[in-house]
Amino acid sequence: MGGDGGGDAPIIHFVFVHGACHGGWCWYKLITPLVAAGFKATSVDLTGAGINLTDSNTVFDFDHYNQPLFSLLSEIPPHHKIILVGHSIGGGTVSEALCKFTDKISMVIYIAAEMVQPGSTSPNNSNMTVGEEDIWEFTYGEGADKPPTSIFMKEEFRRHYYYSQSPLEDVTLASKLLRPAPVRALNGIDKLPPNPEADKVPRVYIKTAKDNLFHPMYQDRLVEKWPPSQLYILEDSDHSAFFSVPTTLFAYLLRAVSFLQI
Numbered sequence: 001m002g003g004d005g006g007g008d009a010p011i012i013h014f015v016f017v018h019g020a021c022h023g024g025w026c027w028y029k030l031i032t033p034l035v036a037a038g039f040k041a042t043s044v045d046l047t048g049a050g051i052n053l054t055d056s057n058t059v060f061d062f063d064h065y066n067q068p069l070f071s072l073l074s075e076i077p078p079h080h081k082i083i084l085v086g087h088s089i090g091g092g093t094v095s096e097a098l099c100k101f102t103d104k105i106s107m108v109i110y111i112a113a114e115m116v117q118p119g120s121t122s123p124n125n126s127n128m129t130v131g132e133e134d135i136w137e138f139t140y141g142e143g144a145d146k147p148p149t150s151i152f153m154k155e156e157f158r159r160h161y162y163y164s165q166s167p168l169e170d171v172t173l174a175s176k177l178l179r180p181a182p183v184r185a186l187n188g189i190d191k192l193p194p195n196p197e198a199d200k201v202p203r204v205y206i207k208t209a210k211d212n213l214f215h216p217m218y219q220d221r222l223v224e225k226w227p228p229s230q231l232y233i234l235e236d237s238d239h240s241a242f243f244s245v246p247t248t249l250f251a252y253l254l255r256a257v258s259f260l261q262i
């Protein structure tokens, strides 16, 4: 998505990565104003998400899940200054891509995201709502005696956990487009070796203060543990800032990139 400025002049190129069950579609309210403001903006569908037609029940490996992003990043020319933006568990994908494509990435931005630090010990996920309530539905694609192959939030919980502050139109849109996530592949999110070069890339955290899924206190802990170079707080945002507060989020993205040395 988005237009190209052409030539070899630097172009700021936002690349958006969705969280579990979502897809490139969820960024539509950000891509539109970014392109209108002269940036390039692309959102990716990870394997089994959005219109990537792979069945999530066949995706067992984190690298397989992330492959569409890796292909995209490897094709982006060097004069594009890539701003990699990840939402929720998509933060794990962003950290993995940061380690693989360190030289190509100018900034990483985590929105209500798991800010996986390369080389850190496994994050404590005991605060996750995942498991707290029976909000998930699992598919056992290899048989009931084997671990589940995909996970999906039950429809009746989505308004509260994903979209409590978002317009109902977006909840309806999401109900048509969400797809089960490959649960075994997601297990790979916290396994990254130390990477001192990746540590040097400017890192931004955007906290969602009215988040019913990824508790704001847990987000604070991530920020304390691995302090970013910039921190923004979306006071009125639910877990899905791209729906609930797109205009403020757009303003924060612009402010964040204004600190880049190009």
Ligand SMILES: CC[C@H]1c2cc3[nH]c4c(c3C)C(=O)[C@H](C(=O)OC)c4c3nc(cc4[nH]c(cc(n2)[C@@H]1C)c(C(C)=O)c4C)[C@@H](C)[C@@H]3CCC(=O)O
Binding pocket: 019, 020, 021, 022, 087, 088, 089, 090, 112, 113, 114, 122, 123, 124, 125, 127, 128, 129, 130, 151, 152, 153, 181, 183, 186, 187, 188, 189, 190, 213, 214, 215
């Ligand atoms: C429980 C199985 C698997 C997992 C699934 C999962 N995680 C999130 C979702 C799903 C289906 C979401 O919908 C949410 C999201 O991406 O919303 C768009 C998820 C989050 N996961 C987070 C952190 C996190 N997840 C895991 C592990 C898993 N998630 C299992 C493999 C870990 C680790 C290290 O094990 C961590 C740290 C958050 C960023 C969000 C919100 C989750 C919450 O607070 O409940």
